[in-house]
Amino acid sequence: MQEVKHTEQAWDCATGNGQVALELANYFKEVNATDISQAQLDQAETRENIHYSISRAEQTNFPDSTFDLITVAQAIHWFDFGAFYREVRRVSKPGGILAVWGYGVMQFADHQINEQLQHFYCVVTNPYWDPERRYLDEAYQTIPFDLPEINIPETFAIEQSFTLASLQGYLNTWSAVKKMQQKTSPKDPVGEFISGLQEYWPVAAMQPATFPIHLRVGRVE
Structure with a gap:
């Protein structure tokens, strides 16, 4: 969050059941969360400042220069990369941030x-x-990433215990x-x-x- 200049508008792309959108709602005035699956969106928890809608990642109805932050969790490897980055540039505010992540095998x-x-x-x-x-196996280092990159030195992991x-x-x-x-x-x-x-x-x-x-x-x- 320290790289994000403003916290007016966020877009959680390929939100699934809205887990990331719920977190963003704690920081942003308004969160738009999109997915191609209505079944997934039907499982999402609602918040007053989250707006869920059906949309492809590569083509949305959002106005130009809307978002301070765009997030994609565990999904960008399915996208048409070129079309998605064009849409990111269109709907992001100048200086806006794109953050994408996925998790590898436990x-x-x-x-x-x-x-x-x-x-x-x-x-x-x-x-x-x-x-x-393979993009996850290669730690997302081989996905085309068509933006000036910000180095994040910290490493992150999800911890979970299993029977x-x-x-x-x-x-x-x-x-x-x-x-x-x-x-x-x-x-x-x-x-x-x-x-x-x-x-x-x-x-x-x-x-x-x-x-x-x-x-x-x-x-x-």
Whole structure:
């Protein structure tokens, strides 16, 4: 937030169920939050200063020179980069900030668990990930970033603890796992993976993990 000059208007692009928009609403007079999925927006919590709407990232109805801050969380790797950056330049105020970020695959503190998870991610499920996933694997350093970049020296991560059951539930949400299950049914690749972890992981135990956050920040000139 220290790079943002004014806090009148923010746009949270590809807001999903509005988690980032809710945070922005604590700092900005008005937040516009857009997504292409009405089902996602239907799950979003409302606030008086948040305005949700259906819109593509690359083409909106916002007036020129509107926003002090534009954010994109876990989504820019799906965009048409050139068209999106043109829209950012159009709707951003001069000197406005674009902040984009995504999170990588979790890393467990226990090295045996982590080795098994990395193998499941990098080898077992690898053929089933969409090609755009590589941008997250490359820490967002290879996404085209068409703005003068602001160096952010801090590193960020999401911390979360899992039981075997909650990890199994989380892995079953992976898009690659869903594709894999369709092709390998009736096999249960996640169930097999979880069974293999029981050698290192007592069933009721909580194991800490971190999701590294990959952040790029630029200023519109």
